[in-house]
Amino acid sequence: MFVFNQQKRINLAILLFVVIVIACFFQFMVIKNILLDVYGWHLSQPESIQGGIELLILMLVFTLVIWFFKPQLSLFLVFLLSLFYLKFNQVLVSTIVSYTYIECIIVFGGCILSIFRISRGKNISNYLAYFTVGLSFWSMFAIILSLLGKGTFDDLRILTAILSIFSLLYFVKKKKTPFLIWKIIQSVQRFNRGEQILTSFLLSLVLVEFAKSNRAIDYDSIWYGLRPEYVLIGPNSFFDNLGLVQFVHYYPKLMELFFIPISGLGDYSFIYAANTVIFLLLIILVFSLAKLMGTSDLEALFLSCLISSTPTIANMASTAKTDLFTSFFLLLSVYYFLLLLRKPIYYKYFFMIICPLILSLGGKITSFLYAPLLVLGIILMILYHLGRDKEKTLKLFGVIKNRVLKFMKFEMVILFSSLFVLGGIFYRTYSLTGYPLFPLLSDVWHNLGFELKYPFTQIPQLPGLSDEKFTYISRWYNLLFDPKDFPHIINTWTGNLIFYMFIVFICLLIFRQVKVRNLILTEFIIFLPWLVSGVVSASIFNKGGDGNYYIIPLIATAMIFYVGFTRLKRNFVKIMIYLSLALFIPTQTMITFVSHWSWQWGTDVVNYSLVEKELDTEIRNKKIFQESGLTEIETYIISKTNKARAVGFGTNNVSEQVLNRLSCRFENINGGLGSAWYGNPEIVSSEDEFLRYLEWAEIDYVIIPKEKIEGYEPVFTVYNQLKEMGGEEIESRDFYLLDISFVKK
Numbered sequence: 001m002f003v004f005n006q007q008k009r010i011n012l013a014i015l016l017f018v019v020i021v022i023a024c025f026f027q028f029m030v031i032k033n034i035l036l037d038v039y040g041w042h043l044s045q046p047e048s049i050q051g052g053i054e055l056l057i058l059m060l061v062f063t064l065v066i067w068f069f070k071p072q073l074s075l076f077l078v079f080l081l082s083l084f085y086l087k088f089n090q091v092l093v094s095t096i097v098s099y100t101y102i103e104c105i106i107v108f109g110g111c112i113l114s115i116f117r118i119s120r121g122k123n124i125s126n127y128l129a130y131f132t133v134g135l136s137f138w139s140m141f142a143i144i145l146s147l148l149g150k151g152t153f154d155d156l157r158i159l160t161a162i163l164s165i166f167s168l169l170y171f172v173k174k175k176k177t178p179f180l181i182w183k184i185i186q187s188v189q190r191f192n193r194g195e196q197i198l199t200s201f202l203l204s205l206v207l208v209e210f211a212k213s214n215r216a217i218d219y220d221s222i223w224y225g226l227r228p229e230y231v232l233i234g235p236n237s238f239f240d241n242l243g244l245v246q247f248v249h250y251y252p253k254l255m256e257l258f259f260i261p262i263s264g265l266g267d268y269s270f271i272y273a274a275n276t277v278i279f280l281l282l283i284i285l286v287f288s289l290a291k292l293m294g295t296s297d298l299e300a301l302f303l304s305c306l307i308s309s310t311p312t313i314a315n316m317a318s319t320a321k322t323d324l325f326t327s328f329f330l331l332l333s334v335y336y337f338l339l340l341l342r343k344p345i346y347y348k349y350f351f352m353i354i355c356p357l358i359l360s361l362g363g364k365i366t367s368f369l370y371a372p373l374l375v376l377g378i379i380l381m382i383l384y385h386l387g388r389d390k391e392k393t394l395k396l397f398g399v400i401k402n403r404v405l406k407f408m409k410f411e412m413v414i415l416f417s418s419l420f421v422l423g424g425i426f427y428r429t430y431s432l433t434g435y436p437l438f439p440l441l442s443d444v445w446h447n448l449g450f451e452l453k454y455p456f457t458q459i460p461q462l463p464g465l466s467d468e469k470f471t472y473i474s475r476w477y478n479l480l481f482d483p484k485d486f487p488h489i490i491n492t493w494t495g496n497l498i499f500y501m502f503i504v505f506i507c508l509l510i511f512r513q514v515k516v517r518n519l520i521l522t523e524f525i526i527f528l529p530w531l532v533s534g535v536v537s538a539s540i541f542n543k544g545g546d547g548n549y550y551i552i553p554l555i556a557t558a559m560i561f562y563v564g565f566t567r568l569k570r571n572f573v574k575i576m577i578y579l580s581l582a583l584f585i586p587t588q589t590m591i592t593f594v595s596h597w598s599w600q601w602g603t604d605v606v607n608y609s610l611v612e613k614e615l616d617t618e619i620r621n622k623k624i625f626q627e628s629g630l631t632e633i634e635t636y637i638i639s640k641t642n643k644a645r646a647v648g649f650g651t652n653n654v655s656e657q658v659l660n661r662l663s664c665r666f667e668n669i670n671g672g673l674g675s676a677w678y679g680n681p682e683i684v685s686s687e688d689e690f691l692r693y694l695e696w697a698e699i700d701y702v703i704i705p706k707e708k709i710e711g712y713e714p715v716f717t718v719y720n721q722l723k724e725m726g727g728e729e730i731e732s733r734d735f736y737l738l739d740i741s742f743v744k745k
Helices: 002-036 046-068 071-088 092-115 126-147 153-174 180-189 193-212 219-225 254-258 269-292 297-308 323-342 344-349 351-360 367-388 390-407 409-433 442-447 472-481 497-510 524-540 547-566 571-582 584-594 617-628 631-640 669-673 687-697 713-724
Strands: 645-648 665-668 701-705 728-731 735-739
Touching: 002 472, 002 497, 002 571, 002 584, 046 071, 046 193, 046 584, 071 092, 071 180, 071 193, 092 126, 092 153, 092 180, 092 269, 126 153, 126 180, 126 254, 126 269, 126 323, 126 351, 126 409, 193 269, 193 297, 193 584, 219 269, 254 409, 269 297, 269 323, 269 547, 297 547, 297 571, 297 584, 323 344, 323 351, 323 367, 323 524, 323 547, 344 351, 351 367, 351 409, 367 390, 367 524, 472 524, 497 547, 497 571, 497 584, 524 547, 547 571, 571 584, 617 631, 631 728, 631 735, 645 669, 645 687, 645 735, 665 669, 687 713, 701 713, 713 735
Parallel strands: 645 665, 645 701
Antiparallel strands: 701 735, 728 735
16 A cells, blocks of 8 residues: 555656646747747837836736735726726727727617516626627617618717617616626625736736737738728618728628727727727636636636637737637637536526527638537537436426427527628628628539629639648647747747647546546537647648637637646645646737737837827828828828728838728739739739729729839729829829729719
8 A cells, every 4th residue: 555655646746747847848948939039029129128017017016906905995906007007008098988889788788688588697707698689789780770771880879879878778777787897896806816816917918908909000900900981881881882802801790890880980999999808708708618617716717817818819809800709709609508508597598509609600700610610519519418318418408498489589589680680791792792601602602593793703712721841740849839930820829738738638647647537528529629620720721820710729628628627636736737837827928918910019118198199090100101102192092082992002112001001992903802812813904804893993093103013014004094094193202193083973
């Protein structure tokens, strides 16, 4: 017996040594290859140094305030410090406006559920349901107005105001406080000091993303996300044809539609701030899922810190991309399925399994992979329970079925709203392109008899699978430890936390610290399809794909491993694993801070002025136009109309990313509408085709560089012809603008 116990102690010591050493090795490799090698220059910039010091001081003060002051006073001081941080980073106004808007949608959703007499629970997770229902109904009303030709910015703002006032008056009459911010405060008040410190770290992550929204303008966001007044909403609604060719403008646009009331306000930060609030909702959802799976508050908060500090997850908040929006709805569907499975008393929330799943399809096109895989996971989960205890499972689903059919009248209205919204989103794409989805499933639509409209006569050549000469070992080593050669992984790094968790899992089995059946959760089944898809995609996508593709598999896999660790019986082993996992948080946070999809670093140089102008997009754009030699062209565009349509060329010195900032609807020819990747090369194949396009798109301005670009001779020929016909030419340092609006007259 003594020898046996001694051997167990030796095994335990070796296990803990291996776990800690491997964790330290992971951090060393990441700091060396990513933080210093790739982001070494970024680390040395004032925005990183000063912004980093500012963040560290903020986090330290948060900790001291929480530790030494009473809960209510400490919460007030943390809130006050947060406001100052936002003000010093010139994002206080956009943060308040965007948060207030989403809070209004949450109140509206809570109002609907209350009117429908669907029980309003006391958990913070219920507010996620309110948000989902509010968004679904708001979007339904917005689409109805848009179909009636009343879907402009002002129309949708008036809609929002009416719904918000109605909801607030309803709750005033009921003498209830339906605000998420109040529920967050109540939840944090019941935490102990350690839990509150972890909460303050999560708050710091959110504040950093708000701060980044002031200057981290990435290519994709400025292309199709930050300019809805030019690339989404026409004179009447988002159903108007704006003469755009590139297929990204015809993706499902639910999130973009939802953000319309806080768009077009003269500053890009409003949309970024709204997406950062979605990040906050996602953090709350991760915490709620962990709690549902049996963790303590402290463990759930620690997991939230691990996941939320991952660069590709956190930094998607300060973009106009739809990844977090879609991930939120897919994970919310999982939450309510697991909730119903554990507590059938929540049968009235059956609709919350389906409604978020439907809405997710209006966001990122990756949802067309992850949503079916979630359905597969749900089916596998049901089959598992049938095999494990058929009688009990059938009884459970029988009870749910009977109650759902009997009491689901109002819930069906909510489901209908989500279906109507998705149908409206697809109808927009159909009315503009001829296909319900474009270019996704193009062969299916063609075989079903749908016909593409001009100029969508060719299906864009989407990026294919990897043709690199590599071994899987070298590819995965690069993905996990040295992704500098993977351009869309290094700036949205997926981390190596999951791989480390997998190693710990294997070590626990090798050293006999746990049995497989005790470590693998039944929830693993529902997440298994997502896990497999993530591994396969990372193995075959060209250059690893984009880091944001993997947000769903990352969150799901981290939860499965982590919750398994929380069920270990040896507290000492659990603590050591937690300590090893804690090493990942500062490393991930540092990379999150200095990296971004836009390749912008840090937050901003320290500026403690309380009177500094916040909404400074116009000022920043003017500076960029001066540096790029576009001031004369921008001045001319503003003097005429801000709803003009332009087409032109970017150059190596002045990219289309800069031209997209002009005060008009601009679409790039080279690498854009004239390319096989994103547009239709037939448009620029001849003078007649280009003239046909100009007439169809109702183009006002053609912008060309002074230096001729090879391969686009028909465009330059047409330019000269229209100039001879009387088109007014404006000259800037490196570009010409030709006003051809006279042709439309």
